[in-house]
Structure formats: structure tokens, C-alpha cells
Amino acid sequence: MISCKLSTLLGERRLKVADVCRATGIARATLDRYYYDRVKSLDRDVLARLCQYLKVKPGELLVLVDQGDLFEQPEHPSGGGKP
Numbered sequence: 001m002i003s004c005k006l007s008t009l010l011g012e013r014r015l016k017v018a019d020v021c022r023a024t025g026i027a028r029a030t031l032d033r034y035y036y037d038r039v040k041s042l043d044r045d046v047l048a049r050l051c052q053y054l055k056v057k058p059g060e061l062l063v064l065v066d067q068g069d070l071f072e073q074p075e076h077p078s079g080g081g082k083p
Contacts, residue, residue: 002042003065006034009054024049 010020017035021028026046033039034050042062051058 001065001067003063004034004037004039005061005063006031006050007036009056009061010035013054020050020053024053026050 010017017028017031020026021031026049030043030046034046047058047061051061054061
């Protein structure tokens with residue numbers, strides 16, 4: 001899963017979403033989706049504006065989060081085989 005670190009980056013820089021909105025021209029609703037990591041599809045123009053404003057590369061704004069194999073059975077630490 002791809003996760004957006006906008007909230008972390010803004011927090012580190014002590015910036016508000018409203019500041020980014022004014023400086024980039026990105027709609028508040030769009031920034032909120034990125035901030036709360038609720039983006040369904042990524043807009044390359046929005047990503048470019050955010051990266052330029054924050055002076056980061058896309059890989060610093062977006063990260064790949066390993067969710068593991070959702071269908072894999074967990075190992076039992078007792079080593080007793082199947083429960």
C-alpha cells in the first residue's frame with residue numbers, strides 16, 4: 001500500500017494545511033485527503049506542486065508500506081504444529 005506522509009512533513013516544518021493551500025493553489029479538500037492519507041488515486045500535478053513547495057522528492061512524500069501477505073497463516077511460537 002502506498003502511504004502519504006504529508007502530515008508528517010508539515011508537522012516537521014510547522015506548516016499548516018491552509019498555508020500550503022494558499023501557496024500552491026491546491027484545493028483545501030484535496031490537501032485534506034493527502035494530509036489524512038485518504039487519497040484513492042494520485043494526481044501527478046498535485047504531487048508535483050507539493051514536492052516543489054516542500055522541496056522533497058516524490059519518494060519522501062509517498063512511501064510503500066508493506067502489509068505482508070493477508071492470507072498467510074501466522075506462525076505459532078510454541079512450535080507445536082497446527083492448533
